[in-house]
Amino acid sequence: MDKKIIKTVIGEKQQEIGRIRLLQRAERFDEHASYVLTGMRRAGKSYTIYQDMLSKLDSGAAQTEDFLYINFEDERIASIEARELGDILDAYREMFGIEKRPYIYLDEIQTVEGWEKFARRLTESKYRVMITGSNAKMLSREISSTLGGSYIRRDIYPFSFGEYLRYHGVELDRNWAYNPDLRLTVVRHFQTYFYYGGIAESFGQTNRREWLTSLYQKIVLGDIVERNKIRNPRVLRLLARKLADSVMQPTSLKRLEHIIRSTGDSISPAVLKDYLGYMEDAYLTFSVPNLVSPITEQQTLVKRYFADNGILNNFFVDGETKLLENLVAVHLNRRFHNTQDDLRLFYYNKNAEVDFCIPEAELAIQVSYSIDDVATCEREAEGLAKFLKAFKNYRGIIITWDTERTITHTGIDIEVMPVWKWLLL
Numbered sequence: 001m002d003k004k005i006i007k008t009v010i011g012e013k014q015q016e017i018g019r020i021r022l023l024q025r026a027e028r029f030d031e032h033a034s035y036v037l038t039g040m041r042r043a044g045k046s047y048t049i050y051q052d053m054l055s056k057l058d059s060g061a062a063q064t065e066d067f068l069y070i071n072f073e074d075e076r077i078a079s080i081e082a083r084e085l086g087d088i089l090d091a092y093r094e095m096f097g098i099e100k101r102p103y104i105y106l107d108e109i110q111t112v113e114g115w116e117k118f119a120r121r122l123t124e125s126k127y128r129v130m131i132t133g134s135n136a137k138m139l140s141r142e143i144s145s146t147l148g149g150s151y152i153r154r155d156i157y158p159f160s161f162g163e164y165l166r167y168h169g170v171e172l173d174r175n176w177a178y179n180p181d182l183r184l185t186v187v188r189h190f191q192t193y194f195y196y197g198g199i200a201e202s203f204g205q206t207n208r209r210e211w212l213t214s215l216y217q218k219i220v221l222g223d224i225v226e227r228n229k230i231r232n233p234r235v236l237r238l239l240a241r242k243l244a245d246s247v248m249q250p251t252s253l254k255r256l257e258h259i260i261r262s263t264g265d266s267i268s269p270a271v272l273k274d275y276l277g278y279m280e281d282a283y284l285t286f287s288v289p290n291l292v293s294p295i296t297e298q299q300t301l302v303k304r305y306f307a308d309n310g311i312l313n314n315f316f317v318d319g320e321t322k323l324l325e326n327l328v329a330v331h332l333n334r335r336f337h338n339t340q341d342d343l344r345l346f347y348y349n350k351n352a353e354v355d356f357c358i359p360e361a362e363l364a365i366q367v368s369y370s371i372d373d374v375a376t377c378e379r380e381a382e383g384l385a386k387f388l389k390a391f392k393n394y395r396g397i398i399i400t401w402d403t404e405r406t407i408t409h410t411g412i413d414i415e416v417m418p419v420w421k422w423l424l425l
Contacts, residue, residue, distance in 0.1 A: 001084045005076050006091040013069040017057070020050050023167045027051065027154070034122075034129040036147075038136060039156035040283035040307045041219050042199050045132035046071070048156055049105045052130060056103065068092045068102040072111045082114030089122075104129045110138040116146040123150040132156075134223055136281040157334045158308045159198035161423040165189055167203065177421060187402075190420040194323060197310025212310045219311075223282040228274075235265050236275055243285060243304050244315035247322045250290065250349070252301045276304075283307050286333055291346035291357055303347050305329040320401075324419060325355060325367040328399055331423055332356055332365075352386035357394070364388065366398045371416065381409035388412050397422070 027048050029035060037045045049069070056062035070077065070088055080087075092102055104122060109115045110133035122129050131151070137143075159167065168189060176182045196208045205211040220240065225233045242259050243251070253272055260267050267275075279285045285306055289298035305326050306312035312326050313319065336344040336358050348354040348364070356365040366384050371377035384396045389412065396414045398407075405416050 001080050001087050003091040014064040017064050034151050035154050036151045037132040037154050037156050041134045042201050043156050043158050045156045069105040071107040073108045085118040106131045110135050116143045120147050164193050195313050197308040213314050216311050219284050224278045228278050248325050250301050250303050291348045292350045321369045324369050328367050352383045354387045362394045364394045364396045369401050385409040385412040
């Protein structure tokens with residue numbers, strides 16, 4: 001790799017940093033720790049890196065020349081190989097002196113096969129490093145073993161509704177819900193957030209749906225099909241559409257296999273499982289198991305959701321009911337993220353159906369677009385009341401589009417709350 005190209009990239013990024021103005025997100029980082037930031041493409045990983053750099057500039061702890069920032073999706077360095085990664089640090093030293101110890105930021109480094117050995121060498125040399133990647137496999141057990149525990153993992157998500165409001169200049173005090181004008185402002189912004197999600201780069205787009213469709217195509221083609229060398233992308237696209245259609249329902253591998261075969265395509269259970277794994281690895285979808293399922297079934301009979309409502313909305317014309325439950329799932333996933341070794345977010349289905357339950361928070365949630373219909377209200381309250389009688393310390397909530405009250409069912413009090421208010425608690 002030509003060091004002149006690397007130096008040009010480093011210099012351009014340093015100039016760019018000084019011109020950036022960002023909303024401060026909630027992420028905070030230890031000055032002495034190194035991090036791997038993971039999340040969906042355009043979720044805000046690079047944004048988080050910029051925030052870390054700007055905090056150092058604002059505090060006077062660093063100047064722009066103290067930052068070594070490389071984005072490995074830059075086409076000028078796209079061909080770099082693992083054995084050449086050391087040239088990046090050499091190029092920086094040639095620019096600023098051998099004694100200079102920069103803060104190092106390596107964006108989308110998973111494109112370089114074998115990157116983890118270089119990353120470990122940096123921390124062993126006492127550099128403070130931040131790495132980003134849009135594929136969960138970059139934190140597989142094998143890679144984590146190579147990194148040697150020298151990095152802290154942090155998942156980065158699209159903007160929450162609270163962050164979305166602050167981005168648009170809406171500041172809420174503790175009594176905002178009692179201010180009619182402010183409530184109207186919150187609801188107006190929510191109607192856009194509900195359909196188009198929290199991917200910040202989309203906020204300024206004239207045609208947000210078109211931009212989000214393009215992003216979805218990049219995730220499918222680049223982060224899933226190309227990266228995993230999928231030979232039949234049509235089946236993957238069909239699978240994604242079927243997951244969108246089924247977003248409120250548990251789906252087993254056998255049922256998904258049957259749906260795909262009914263279209264005339266064939267897929268083996270092993271390949272189907274791989275495809276679902278690829279979608280989760282790319283942070284396009286995430287899964288929620290049944291609290292009372294056997295351990296083996298917790299991996300196969302799950303509810304699957306999309307990582308952002310703006311992506312999911314690509315599949316619908318009138319999908320408000322599914323979008324509502326998906327948005328609740330996204331918010332809960334941000335707070336109670338499931339990992340391979342630690343399950344925190346569940347649904348419940350055993351003699352009663354509850355959309356979400358979180359044991360550590362002792363919280364059970366039903367989601368219903370409207371409970372104005374008596375039969376709907378009875379059905380949602382019945383399932384939740386049965387659960388609350390079995391799990392007596394839990395608090396029960398029904399989240400709706402715009403209803404707020406308390407209902408009592410068989411002696412059990414249940415809160416009913418509009419989603420836009422619940423998201424801001």
